[in-house]
Amino acid sequence: MAENEQGIKLTAEQEKKRRSRSLAIAGVLIGLVVLFYIVTIVKLGPDIMNRPL
Amino acid sequence: MSLAERHDMMENAAWTGGDGSVGDYIALMKPRVMSLVIFTAFVGLMLAPGSVHPVIGAVAILCIAIGAGASGALNMWYDADIDEVMSRTRKRPIPSGKITPEEALAFGMTLSIGSVVTLGLLVNWFAGAFLAFTIFFYAVIYTMWLKRSTPQNIVIGGAAGAFPPMIGWASVTGTVSLESFVLFLIIFMWTPPHFWALALFKKGDYETAGVPMLPNVAGEMNTRHQILAYSIILAPVGVAPYIMGYAGLAYGIASALLGLVFLVLALDVWRKREGTPAQKACLKLFKFSIFYLFALFALLLGENLVTGVMA
Structure with missing residues (x-):
């Protein structure tokens, strides 16, 4: 596309919104990692290391 | 927004x-x-x-809340055309041109799948499946099908808003029961008088958008009859948790009194049919209905917390 070959210049406002969206997505992803980590610990419980070998 | 403008916006958005x-x-x-979903689901839990x-x-x-948000996004995606012509909804992100319908659809689908899978994996799959059904019910059965085709739209569609306490309950027990069904029934019976009081007030808006709300299709008189009928059923249903033994005396007395006030206000809507007094009666019932539902669930929660502390 010709427009793309020339490169689209984002306005300052668009740049700002894109940055805030990217940060929000990063926050959600990190949150999910932490959530699954904590729930794994909760589900396994403290006795996970205490098992017959 | 014209088709050409929309095309430009989408191309640009890509x-x-x-x-x-x-x-x-x-x-x-x-x-x-x-926020209402979070509250009622928490009470169920x-x-x-x-x-x-x-x-x-x-x-x-969290998952129930995100699932509710997903339903909202899917609803706004599908209803963008009617949101554009109603004064109450004109400023929503899609009609105001801030988000494209395609972005809203992708956002809604991502949240739907994410919330259902997370609830299933981390809590239990019955609750996950229940959440999936609720999102489907709201987005497809209500938004896509009933809303534009029948004046009974909010009666059946209201079920989607009434499921959260049952999902909260199922998150703990992995199943549903009569007690959780009563929590569902309270919201289910509450929805029609709540929305029809608003619809009587905002009749013109729905007419412009071509949404068949009861006052536009069956007439204001018929709507008043139905508001009263649902209120007569709602008042005893509100007391049911006490009668069934999972709410205390304080809840029993308060819910009976609140139900009585609801009934009196519904009767007022039924009696005053013309001009400003009629409008005022509708607005009064609408505002009280919000307080009523909040108060019932807050009482259930409060009693539960007090009993928990004392035990």
Whole structure:
């Protein structure tokens, strides 16, 4: 596309919104990692290391 | 927005990532509806017999809330055309041009799948499946099918808004029961008088949008009859948790009194049929209905917490 070959210049406002969206997505992803980590610990419980070998 | 403008916006959005801010995406999730869902789901979770680890409980509420947000986004995606012509909804992110319908659809689908899978994996799959059904019910049965085709739209569609306490309950027990069904029934019976009081007030708006709300199709008189009929059923249903023994005397007395006030206000709507007094009566019932539902669930929760502390 010709427009793309020339490169689209984002306005300052668009740049700002894109940055805030990217940060929000990063926050959600990190949150999910932490959530699954904590729930794994909760589900396994403290006795996970205490098992017959 | 013209077709050419929309095309330009979409093409542009593909390169720039869209013009929506984080706030616009949050607005897409209908945060006010979400707050009610969080509250009622939490009450369901707390009232359920047995216990759940606080972290698992918090995850369940989070997933139910995100599922409700997903339903809201899908609803706004499908209803963008009618939102554009109603004064109450004109400023929503899609009609105001901040988010494209395609972005809203992708956002809604991502949240739907994410919330259902997370609830299933981390809490239990019955609750996950129930959440999936609720999102489907709201987005497909209500939004796509009933809303534009029958004046009974909000009666059946109201079920979607009434499921959260049952999902909260199922997050603890892994099943449903008569007690959780009564919580569903309270919201289910409450929805028609609540929305029809608003519809009587905002009749013109729905008419412009071509949405068959009861006052536009069956007439204002018929709507008043039905508001009264649902209120007569709602008042005793509100007391049912006490009668069934999972709410205390304080709840029993308060819910009976609140039900009585609801009934008196519904009767007022039924009696005053013309001009400003009629409008005032509708607005009064609408406002009280919000307080009524909040008060019932807050009482259930309060009693549960007090009994928990004293035990």
